[in-house]
Amino acid sequence: MTGRGAPALAALRSAIERIGKDGSTAPLAPPSARAALGLDEADKALGGGLKRGAFHALRPQRPGEEPAATGFALACALRLAAERPLLWVRQAMAEREYGLPYGPGLMGFGLDPARLVCVEAADARAALKAAEEGLRCKALGAVLIEPWGAPKAVDLVALRRLVLAAEASGVSALFLRSGGPEIADPGATRWAVGAHRSESAFGPGLPAFRVTLERGGHAGQVEFVMEWSCEQRVFRRAAHSGARVPLSTDGPVETITPFRRVG
Amino acid sequence: MHVIVARQGGGVVLVASDEQASALGLVPGMSLVTARALHPALSVHEAAPDADRALLDSLADAAERYTPLVGVYGADTLLLDVTGAAHLYGGEEGLLADARTRIQARGFHLRAAIAGNPVTARAVALYGAGGIIAPGAEADAVNDIAVAALGLDPARRASLERLGLKRIGDCINRPRAPLAERFGKDFIDKLDALIGRVETPISPRRAWPACVAERRFAEPIGHEEDIRRSLLTLAADLKRILEKCGQGARALELAFFRADGATRMIRIETGHPLRDPQTLLRLFREKLDGLSDPLDPGFGFDAIRLSARHVEDFTETLTSLDAQEDFEAELVALVDRLAACFGARSVQRLAALNSHSPERASRLIPAQSVGALALDFSAFAPMEDDAPVRPIRLIEPPERVEVLAEVPDGPPIRFRWRRVLHAVIRTDGPERIAPEWWRMPEGTPTRDYYRVEDEDGRRFWLYRDGLYDRETGTPRWFLHGLFA
Incomplete structure (x- = not known):
């Protein structure tokens, strides 16, 4: 072996070691232009998957479906980011409403908190600024932005800046709005996300979503129903969840008193 | 004619007076009643020690232009270590002149001295003529200064004066042993410091920067x-x-x-x-x-x-x-960059804390201070097709919910959170989480956690606070988190 071959071989070896379970070789190879979600119909409608280095807007379909929308956005971020770290920009107000990012839960969802950096922005302007800074950093895979309500600062010009930053760096932007009136957004896609019932026979199953692609790709008012495999980190057709045994820690219920109000 | 007064002991006394007032004999220590009696047209102001201190601090900041080593002494003195700084002003005279010009421009009167050690400089500035004292000339410079410059307690000062030792010069040339016996060892130390026989460091406000x-x-x-x-x-x-x-x-x-x-x-x-x-x-x-x-x-x-x-x-x-x-x-x-822009506390990472208590298991901490803290949540890694057992968001503190359960120790079948009624169609639980007794007050109830799903597929993490019958008769329910 020549002197030159050795480092090249070492690099190759480490590249092979990096190939993840899902076949991604990131971050060594530049990720492909699109990230397949995993659900064939959806990927077909998107022309192969979600575009990387682009701006994707999301909103909950109905009030009370914000956690589902957050889950779907995080799942998309994981698909887009391959193995790279994520930046989650929240607004302080949103925390009071929907709680704080929770490490054990995110880990169980498939997002290892070791890959996550959070920014708690005081207001929408700060959130946009932090997001733009993140989108300029090539080391990131995706930036999730959650502004609160419908602040004035979020206008077409501000969002356009995010689009440009995302396009220049290849980092994907996921913009999740909770409520507020519709505004024009310059994104590649727009999604309306709802929660979907579990298919499992026992307790709640894997995260499941009903999503409508409202813009981008072959947008039509078609609804996709998909389940998120937390372990494989890929979307798939719902109804995959196997039956599971509930984790009862106490003995069987002995006394039965019909309908009694407590609490 | 202005004087500053403060409450001392039982009465109000003068703590400072302007030139005009001093010239008329209104000196610090005099009671306000006496001063008023002598000069009824006196303009009296209350002392504001905090504002004085802030002002002195801002002057100390400004003095950092000469050296990063600036010490604040008492209510009106700044000590600067100007070693190696004077050449920038064309020597020590230049530095002193520059300082004088700047401080006068801000409306202050400056008494200043430069000497080989801070004690001499301070004494000459406050009690002497000021100026620059060449190395070796300390004893001469302090010769005519009043013994007050030694900073002794009033009793010792009075007895010095009774002996006719009014100036430093009177003490320097006396035999030391009797002086030490009469006035204490520290008296000799102070004297030696004053004439530069011992090194005294200044204690700066802040440490000397690394670079x-x-x-x-x-x-x-x-x-x-x-x-x-x-x-x-x-x-x-x-x-x-x-x-x-x-x-x-x-x-x-x-x-x-x-x-x-x-x-x-x-x-x-x-x-x-x-x-x-x-x-x-x-x-x-x-x-x-x-x-x-x-x-x-x-x-x-x-x-x-x-x-x-x-x-x-x-x-x-x-x-x-x-x-x-x-x-x-x-x-x-x-x-x-984000921390510089939004503050270190706004940029966070999730640290894993080894705790059974859900609210203690994960904490958002400033990303720059993560250091050795564990970010390892691998205990919660997803397993095959099992549903996640913890919510992606934790509501802190948990919010009270109204729950309808079939049996008091059974799973919820309906609950109301933030005025919205949810019909539960799937539940999993209970997962019993006992309080960490070594951390929580005694009597903290055990929690029975349920993962529940409503008819629209929304998923929640609820718990019943307290074991029915054993810990409480009417258990209360709380919502602690939201699943995706």
């Missing part, structure tokens, strides 16, 4: 471009110094000295040792852009100092084939 780079301008600069360029040279200077000692900066301070005496300090902290000038500059730019009251050059800055306040060993990262490492460095740089 300092400084630029002074004959013509004050104010244009953004000029400032940017000088910051870049400063950062490059600092880099050379840091390189020499193999270190990088973790905490930096940028001090802007305005020609009119105003001083502004900007501080940043970094997540890892840094020395790259461009990176440093970018961090300071973020910080400057984010200031609520922006940097005002006024008529220009005549000196800028960049100091590394805290340094750590710098490990050279080789440009490797390994793209991963570059990414990590970039990520750390991003965290630093």
